[in-house]
Amino acid sequence: MTGLSDAAALDDPVGESLRAHHAHLARRLGGAATYIPEVATFSAVPAEPDAAAWQDLAKLLGPGEFADMFSCPAIPPPDWEPVFVLEGRQMVWAGDSVPDPSPDEAGAGVIRLGAEDVPEMLDLVERTRPGPFQPRTHELGPYLGIRDGGTLVAMVGERLRPPGWTEISAVCTAPEARGRGHAVRLLRAHLARVVARGERPFLHVxxxxxxxRALYERLGFETRKKVTFRGFRTP
Ligand SMILES: CC(C)(COP(=O)(O)OP(=O)(O)OC[C@H]1O[C@@H](n2cnc3c(N)ncnc32)[C@H](O)[C@@H]1OP(=O)(O)O)[C@@H](O)C(=O)NCCC(=O)NCCS
Incomplete structure (x- = not known):
């Protein structure tokens, strides 16, 4: 397994992405930051936030709005209404190189998805529920898909980009197309892309x-830590 000494950025993947690679998709006030809502719902506050940081985020989002704090461990003041809590894991890819695809895999018709594919991507997400996905989420990183008879049946994308890392996300295959290796093909294509640009893949499940999780472990991902995803409503 590769060293994880540079993994500190993974403790605040939303904040680290909003400050750097996704700065052009951020709205910020003081130490608080959030994505443009059509791109992602995630927000961030500094580590060990004080009351002013939460006030900044509340102002940024507006009253009674959804604050998706992703894996941030800090809890907002009591007048923020809890909306959801979900236990999960952060996993990092521990391989050294992505094996070349088999000839069958190489010809599997993996395509790059773009703005014109968004209605189909939203429909696939609605049917498979891999996690949050907005109409402009595909602007966070490349999204790859597989079509069957012209219909989009599988996709995987790249989402958060803390320095040195790329999160693989929106892993989903339509129920009628499962068990044919589509997810594995798309995941390997992303692993190859991320590793080729000198970054390390990670994900959340x-x-x-x-x-x-079993699928990710077979592909070489290991659990880095357990996380709790939390969402709130601003006062
Ligand atoms: C997880 C998911 C993307 C897998 O898609 P898929 O295209 O069927 O996956 P593959 O065909 O590439 O499967 C690869 C292997 O994993 C196994 N596998 C896939 N999904 C599995 C599941 N839910 N439970 C157990 N095994 C599973 C397959 O049996 C296959 O094993 P095999 O190679 O020994 O036959 C699909 O089940 C899905 O869309 N689930 C709902 C959305 C979701 O949970 N996404 C993950 C969010 S983190």
Whole structure:
């Protein structure tokens, strides 16, 4: 397994992405930051936030708005209403190189998805529920897909980009197309892309999703830590 000494950025993946690679997609006030809502719902505050940081985020989002704090361990003041809590894991890819695809895999018709594919991407997400996905989420990083008879049946994308790392996200295959290796092909294509640009792949998975976790472990991902995803409503 590769060293994880440079993994500190993974403790605040939303804040680190908003400060750097995704700065052009950020709205910020003081130490608080959030994505443009059509891109992602995630928000960030500094480590050990004081009351002013939470006030900045509340102002940024507006009253009674959804604050998706992703894996941030800090809890906002009591007048922020809890909306959801979800236990999960952060996993990092521990391999050294991505094996070349088999000839079958190489010809599998992996395509780059763009703005014109968004209605189909939203439909696939609605049917498979891999996690949050907005109409402009695909602007966070490349999204790759597989079509069958012209219909989009599988996709995987790149989301958070803390320095040195790329999060693989929106891993989903339509129910009728499962078990044919689509997810593995798309995941390997992303692993190859991320590793080729000198970054390291990571991802998040819900604790209850043991099927997806087993798939990630087979591909070389290891659990870095357990996380709790939390969402709130601003006062
Ligand atoms: C997880 C998911 C993307 C897998 O898609 P897929 O295209 O069927 O995956 P593949 O065909 O590439 O499967 C690869 C292997 O993992 C296994 N596998 C896939 N999903 C599994 C599950 N839910 N439970 C157990 N095993 C699973 C397959 O059996 C296959 O094993 P095999 O190669 O020994 O036959 C799909 O089940 C899905 O869309 N789930 C709902 C969305 C989701 O949970 N996404 C993950 C969010 S973190």
């Amino acid at each position: 819900a604790e209850a999703n043991s099927g997806a």
